[in-house]
Amino acid sequence: MPHIERYIIREVIRPFSFVLIILVALFACFSSARYLAEAVTETLGVYFMGILILLKTFIALEVLVPIALYTSVVIGLGRLHRDREIVALNAAGAGNKRIIGPVMVVSIPIALAVGALSLYGRPWAYENSYILDARAKAELNTDRFQAGRFYGNEDTGTVIYIAGKDRTSGEMSRVFYYTRKGEVSEITAAVNARQDESLQDGRLRVSLDDGLVYRLQRYSMEDEVATYEKLIRFHEDPEVSIGYKRKAQATPDLLESDMPQDIAEAQWRLSRPLATLLLALIAIPLSHSSPRQGKNERVFMAALIFAVYYNLSGVAQTWVEQGVMDEIPGVWWLHALMALVVSLYLFQRFYRRLLQGFT
Template sequence: MKIIERYITRELLFPFIVVTVILIGLFVSFSVARFLTSAVTETLGTAAMFKLVGLKTIIALEVLVPIAFYVAVIYGLSRMNRDQEINVLRTAGYGDNRIIRTVFVIALPIAILSGILSVYARPWAYAESYIMDAQAEAELNTNRFQPGRFYGSEKSGRVIFIRGKDDLEKRMEGVFHYIRTTEDREIIISREGYQQPMTAEQWPHIELREGQIYRLSFDTVKDSAIRFEKMIYFNENDQAQNYRRKAASTRSLWDSEEPREIAELQWRLSRPVATVLLALIAVSFTRTAPRKDKTDRTFLVAALVFAVYYNLSGLAKTWVEQGVVAAMPGVWWVYGLLIIIVMLRLPELRSLLPAGKQ
């Protein structure tokens, strides 16, 4: 690599690393603060909470990496422009097309990293966090309760009491479970209950043994009592299917015709494309006169452009999930718009295309 290319690479990669670290720090701080106010720390413990924060950070990296490089390109080239270094390079014969080519070459490995995070690391992290989230949110959870105390939830309308428990065997003794709905009330009394191991395929569940179920309706005619030897009590909620789709392997999504899974697959595959296109758009924002006030305005406009792009990409994904937009064009129309913007703002790119070679 020539001296100028090495210099530009250093000027872009250093702020990229700094911005990435700052964004990760902010995300981790926010996540820790949020989990400390939730049931995660109480239920799973501090060590598990930090593991969950790490998994959430891996998930967020697919978005944080393109943002960081986008900001790094704008900052690095704007600084060079403000210090007249861009003009010096042009005078030396290092034109704008070569600067664009250099940024593109730098963006490629970062785009590959973004793709790996999205296609492989993100599903794995979702699968792991899926398990931990489910364990923390489970209504019947041996880690959550102490014997001899009543636990109530205004959100779910449940009251739970256990007479004793064995943490080693994940066993609860003397289980009392009460839930109130708009239609009836249900009471479950069980001699013992066992918390079954959590897997990525199955939401947390408790196996209750030797008990009775009493359903008390507001219409007393419909009251009922059921005796059981064994009952599986699931804690699944509305987020289960969403988590499973995000935790599914990319290979399994590839064979699916379900709109939600198609949207998830296209979102993963679009991350490298977004990284490169955003980097090229960032180059176009540095084409201003080397003055501080214009540089500040550049960052403001760039932030607005990224906000519009991010909201459009999320909207495109939602449309595919809901079947409003077919699998083709799917989410790709957003990136078609980005390509048009890049070609309009960077006419030098035409000379880099195969048809433009002499």
Template sequence: MGIIERYISRELLLPFFVVTIILIGLFVSFSVARFLTGAVAETLGAIAMFKLVGLKTIIALEVLVPIAFYVAVIHGLSRMNRDQEINVLRSVGYGDNQIIRTVFIIALPIAVLSGVLSIYARPWAYAESYVMNAQAEAELNTDRFQPGRFYGSEKSGRVIFIRGKDDLEKRMEGIFHYIRTAENREIIVSREGYQQPMTQEQWPYIELLDGKIYRLGYDAARDSTVQFEKMIYFNENDQAQNYRRKAASTQSLWNSEQPQEIAELQWRLSRPAATILLALIAVSFTRTAPRKDKADRTFIVAALVFAVYYNLSGLAKTWVEQGVVAAVPGIWWVYGLLLMVVVLRLPELRLFLSARK
């Protein structure tokens, strides 16, 4: 790599690292604030909460890294253009083709990093956070409730009371659980219950022993009582299924024919392409005259372009999940549009592609 390439690399990578750190800081601050306003901090404790924030940050990096490099390319090349450095490079024979090639070379390792984060780090982080979220959100959870107190929620229509508990053995005594639904009201009374260990494959559940279930319909004729020696109480929901898909290995998704898993796989594989295409689009936004008012408009247009791309990519993933769009073209039509924008806005690349033909 020559002197000019190293100089351009420095001008792009320095703001890339700065923007990445700023975005991570903002994301961490938002996540901590959100968890502190909920029940997660009280349920899991401060150390576990910060671990969960770290896992969420790893998940977000697959999006934050392309954004940071997109902003870095616009900032770095715009600064060089404003200071007439681009014109100086052109005067010594270092033209726009070389600039595009340099940006592409710098984007390649960042695209690989984005792909590694998406294909390997993201599923692992989802799997770990899946277990921790399950522990925090479980309705019957020995870590969540203190004995001798009633816990209720108007949103879920539940009231829970336990007479005593043993944290070491994960055992609860004297369990009262009231559930209100649109069809009936249900009261579960149990002598004791044991919380089973949670794994990445199994949503948390409680074994209730020696109890009764009272189902009270809004019509008295529908009342019933069920006595049990042992009952498995699950607390699984749609979010759990969504987590499991996001925590699945890329290899298992590759062999799946389910639309939701196909969409997840294509999303992971698209991260490197998104990083490179966004970087090339960013180059096209630095071709304006070196005036402050035009530079300000450039950043506004660049922000709008990214917003449109981000919303389209999310919409494309949703369409594949719902079966509106088949696996082919899947979500790839969005990146086809990005490639068209790149070719249209970079005449040098268009000439290069024509020459290759």
């Protein structure tokens, strides 16, 4: 490979790794803050919350990697423009082909990786994240609960409140436990409670002292009240079911479906490699800058174009989901339009000569 091409490849790859690391770190921090605010650690624990963050970050790579590539092309080629190196290449007879080639050498492997991630990694990560999310909502492990807060699950109809908790022993005081089974609601109140070691069959055992149990019938007056000095409750491991989630479905299954939502999801996955290549190509003209043009102005324009393109991608997918747009053109009209704009700009000399040939 000629020295010029290797030099351009190096200028593009160098900022790519740095930008990708920054984006991944920012997304992981954002996800961590959101899950901490939702108190996920109190239901799943720190370890599984970390796994959930990793899965969400892995899913986000199909967007973060194209952003990093797009930004790296703008930054790398922008520096060459700023230092007048591109001008020197053009003066030596090297046109856009000498720039497009190295950019494609970098972009094509990255686009293939994004495609594999979107087609195969995305459904796997979504399936596991849905399972962890469902487990976080279903599991009620009192060892992770804090005093003065309500914990509940709408699916199982369970609510727990702990007024006080000893941080050393884990013993709880003034405990309120509500559960609903069919037409019967049961309320258990206890002065003290503690969670014992898990049994060998995986069940949790909670011991309650000095309290009352109310069994309330929804459609009859046959309510019951009982007092106790010691009561033991067993909690089964929740059966986690995520139901049908199209984002977790395998790509071949989506391609066989005739549901608009499934078609939109399949087209989104299939379009990710193409979108990655188009972003890399549109970044080439965006990297052009004059010596008097500020760096921030170029970056702002690049960010604006990416935001418009990405939001239009979401709109195109929504139109397919809602049946506004048929399977053909589906989401492809946007990428075709983008490809036309890119080709008109990058190969304007060719089109100019072509038009001159007809005149």
